Amino acid sequence: MTLLWLLCVPIVLTDLIARRIPNIWLLCVAGPALVWIAWQAWHTGPRMLWVHGLGALLGLIVLLPFWWRGVMAAGDVKLFAVIGLIAGYPALLPVWCLASAATGLHALVLLTGRMKWLARWRERWAASGVWQRILQWRAGRVGLPYGAYLAAAALVVR
Structure with a gap:
């Protein structure tokens, strides 16, 4: 649960403001999550590997077609895979539904x-200094912050 908070809280902020999900954050959370899952599987059995491994795989596979079609950024897809890794496959459908409703x-x-x-x-609002700063942070990136809503939904579901 701590890993999920460490991942999701900063991503909500950066994706809402700058439309960015840094790969380094995903890696810094996925690495310890893999170690934790392996340790849990060693002590409790291989079911842990299936739940979390399948979560990561399904998280990647489900959103990958949206990236291929150009309607979703790669960071959103990778984030959903990491959420699946940490939370396991049972959390993916509720997270996806909540995030999609919030994005809508x-x-x-x-x-x-x-x-x-x-x-x-x-x-x-467009002339304000705050909005101008946000536009600088976005550096031309446009679109809806789906990753922010995925991260927020993951926190709500777990």
């Missing part, structure tokens, strides 16, 4: 923000 809500908020009656607020 985010998209609706963005679409609502494009309405004409919100133009003045939108222009004021």
